[in-house]
Amino acid sequence: MKIIVPIKQILDPRGITVRRDKERIFVNREEYVLEPGSKAAIEAALRLKDAEPAEVVALSVGKPQAEDALREALAMGCDGAYLLSDRAFEDACVSAVAKILAAAIDKLGGADLVVAGRESGDTGAGQIGPRLAEALGYTQVTDAYALAAEDGMLQAIRRWGNGYATVQASLPVVVTVAARAFPARYPHGARIMNAYREWDVIIWDATHLGLDDADLSPLITLRRESFPAPLPVGERVRGEPTSVAEEVVMSLRLQRLID
Amino acid sequence: MDFSYLDDWMEEEAGLEPVDEAGEGYRNVWVAAEAAQGILLPATLQTMGQARDLADQIGVYVYGVLLGEEVRDLGESLFAYGADKVLVAEDPALAEYQPEVYARIYGDLVEQHRPEILLVPATCLGNDLAPRLAQRLNTGLISHCIRLEVDLSERLLLGTFPVLGGEVYHTAACPQARPQMATLEPDRFRAPYPDAYRSGTATMVDLSLTENSSGLTWTMSEAALPEGGRAFVSPAVDMSQARVVVSAGRGMGDADGFALVKQLAQALDGEIAGSRGAYDEGWIAEEQIVGVGGAFIAPDLYIACGISGDVYHYFGLQEAKFVVAINSDEKAPIMKLANIAVVGDACQVIPAMLEALRQ
Numbered sequence: 009m010k011i012i013v014p015i016k017q018i019l020d021p022r023g024i025t026v027r028r029d030k031e032r033i034f035v036n037r038e039e040y041v042l043e044p045g046s047k048a049a050i051e052a053a054l055r056l057k058d059a060e061p062a063e064v065v066a067l068s069v070g071k072p073q074a075e076d077a078l079r080e081a082l083a084m085g086c087d088g089a090y091l092l093s094d095r096a097f098e099d100a101c102v103s104a105v106a107k108i109l110a111a112a113i114d115k116l117g118g119a120d121l122v123v124a125g126r127e128s129g130d131t132g133a134g135q136i137g138p139r140l141a142e143a144l145g146y147t148q149v150t151d152a153y154a155l156a157a158e159d160g161m162l163q164a165i166r167r168w169g170n171g172y173a174t175v176q177a178s179l180p181v182v183v184t185v186a187a188r189a190f191p192a193r194y195p196h197g198a199r200i201m202n203a204y205r206e207w208d209v210i211i212w213d214a215t216h217l218g219l220d221d222a223d224l225s226p227l228i229t230l231r232r233e234s235f236p237a238p239l240p241v242g243e244r245v246r247g248e249p250t251s252v253a254e255e256v257v258m259s260l261r262l263q264r265l266i267d
Numbered sequence: 268m269d270f271s272y273l274d275d276w277m278e279e280e281a282g283l284e285p286v287d288e289a290g291e292g293y294r295n296v297w298v299a300a301e302a303a304q305g306i307l308l309p310a311t312l313q314t315m316g317q318a319r320d321l322a323d324q325i326g327v328y329v330y331g332v333l334l335g336e337e338v339r340d341l342g343e344s345l346f347a348y349g350a351d352k353v354l355v356a357e358d359p360a361l362a363e364y365q366p367e368v369y370a371r372i373y374g375d376l377v378e379q380h381r382p383e384i385l386l387v388p389a390t391c392l393g394n395d396l397a398p399r400l401a402q403r404l405n406t407g408l409i410s411h412c413i414r415l416e417v418d419l420s421e422r423l424l425l426g427t428f429p430v431l432g433g434e435v436y437h438t439a440a441c442p443q444a445r446p447q448m449a450t451l452e453p454d455r456f457r458a459p460y461p462d463a464y465r466s467g468t469a470t471m472v473d474l475s476l477t478e479n480s481s482g483l484t485w486t487m488s489e490a491a492l493p494e495g496g497r498a499f500v501s502p503a504v505d506m507s508q509a510r511v512v513v514s515a516g517r518g519m520g521d522a523d524g525f526a527l528v529k530q531l532a533q534a535l536d537g538e539i540a541g542s543r544g545a546y547d548e549g550w551i552a553e554e555q556i557v558g559v560g561g562a563f564i565a566p567d568l569y570i571a572c573g574i575s576g577d578v579y580h581y582f583g584l585q586e587a588k589f590v591v592a593i594n595s596d597e598k599a600p601i602m603k604l605a606n607i608a609v610v611g612d613a614c615q616v617i618p619a620m621l622e623a624l625r626q
Binding site for chain 2: 021024026028033101102103106130131132133134135136137138139141142143147148150151166167168169173174175176177227228229230231232233234235236242243244245246247249250252253254256257258259260263265266
């Protein structure tokens with residue numbers, strides 16, 4: 009079975025502080041990490057590989073530094089890694105990224121299963137899975153919490169309405185996984201060494217993929233950035249539990265919030 | 268005189284492509300309606316309300332579109348919620364959601380009727396369908412909007428959605444491609460009151476569905492649980508409608524501490540909720556989690572007991588009218604944003620509050 013995992017590298021959200029009162033975003037530490045949803049997708053693919061023989065290939069559309077994310081994927085257990093990087097890809101929006109990934113997957117000879125994160129940690133739009141499925145012409149299962157693949161069928165438990173549903177689909181399928189359901193494994197030390205010393209990340213650009221600029225023009229433009237209202241500052245109450253409780257109950261009663 | 272230059276100029280003029288203005292020929296606001304178990308979902312009604320507002324601003328009609336098996340009556344009830352026209356596609360094959368079939372039907376309908384704006388509620392189905400449909404139509408999609416407006420000078424839909432865990436809002440537009448698509452976060456918009464005087468007849472869509480072999484097979488069952496997952500119990504009261512919510516966090520310590528929170532909720536006739544920590548402890552069910560990835564609530568009174576209140580939690584209760592926080596840590600983030608911040612051990616303060624409530 010051939011499993012392809014599109015992954016993404018993002019600016020580490022832990023290095024970002026948002027000041028609502030100053031209406032600014034401060035990047036304290038510019039560090040790029042493998043996005044947690046992508047990590048979960050790699051983990052989901054590797055669990056399928058543990059169950060039955062499979063080839064897991066990681067793909068990423070990004071700047072040259074995304075190579076680190078792909079090496080992390082190799083260290084975790086992926087068998088191959090491809091970086092799709094080109095100046096023309098830099099302002100690609102999600103529909104263009106889907107086209108780029110689809111072109112790369114076609115060039116790799118298609119896949120039985122494409123496993124992606126449900127939504128990324130930065131924008132959280134959650135569009136790439138279904139868009140990629142459409143671009144490839146595969147069927148799709150989103151928001152999966154458990155996966156099993158056998159006899160050319162994928163079985164998934166997914167979130168649906170107010171509960172979960174079991175979904176069966178014949179391969180090829182694009183599936184997106186919930187990050188919470190697949191906590192990622194730690195890579196083996198030797199694999200981390202090999203990921204940097206032995207194994208290669210193959211880099212493809214627009215000409216390799218046969219894409220031209222018309223495919224890549226962004227459809228969505230950002231109009232403005234705004235900030236939620238600064239948090240209100242309330243009243244502090246402290247002291248003996250009984251007196252505090254009476255004070256709180258009294259003030260809630262005065263405001264007619266409780267009877 | 269030699270006027271041949273005019274001929275050249277005229278030829279050139281005739282050869283010019285007509286200016287294809289963005290949005291030319293695209294009209295009306297569409298809502299992809301969704302029904303389950305014989306009712307229209309609340310998220311669909313909320314989306315209808317937004318569609319009506321937008322359509323009134325730009326002077327076009329609202330279309331409701333509903334796919335399913337025997338959904339004509341439900342489709343016609345969309346008129347009461349503001350639809351001017353309703354398209355219904357009925358087929359036994361549409362009883363269960365099939366991404367490819369749904370995307371194809373919507374895609375064909377859009378190409379035929381050319382709507383200007385297509386709104387989809389961001390439910391499980393909407394989140395699955397909308398991006399696929401957008402890719403099919405080669406158009407942009409603004410996901411998880413919490414506010415919609417129209418830029419009247421350019422006749423553009425502007426959608427505002429949270430990024431970075433709700434700390435920043437981005438407002439985006441889709442200037443060139445049509446239709447302009449957006450998904451609307453559930454429970455962030457008000458559902459309109461049904462107007463019983465509005466009614467109409469749904470237009471049935473002629474489907475020529477071919478055998479779909481690659482479709483998904485759905486099994487809805489209680490047993491369908493991910494390994495280690497917990498049974499999903501429908502809440503007695505919809506959390507988003509609760510008036511008083513008492514919420515527990517890890518700071519309650521153990522199950523005994525959580526029992527106090529339960530008692531307080533009972534005494535105040537409120538609902539029990541909690542942070543993700545409380546869920547991890549096994550005190551509450553998944554749908555009782557407040558915050559990003561959980562419930563968005565707008566109660567009159569929210570009491571947070573032993574919750575530190577990171578941004579993910581706070582994002583779920585931004586609409587709460589009055590917040591009381593009880594926490595022993597004076598520096599916890601929730602203490603800054605509560606209307607009343609009680610510094611103290613919740614396990615001691617709650618029994619005292621129960622006592623004070625009895626008086």
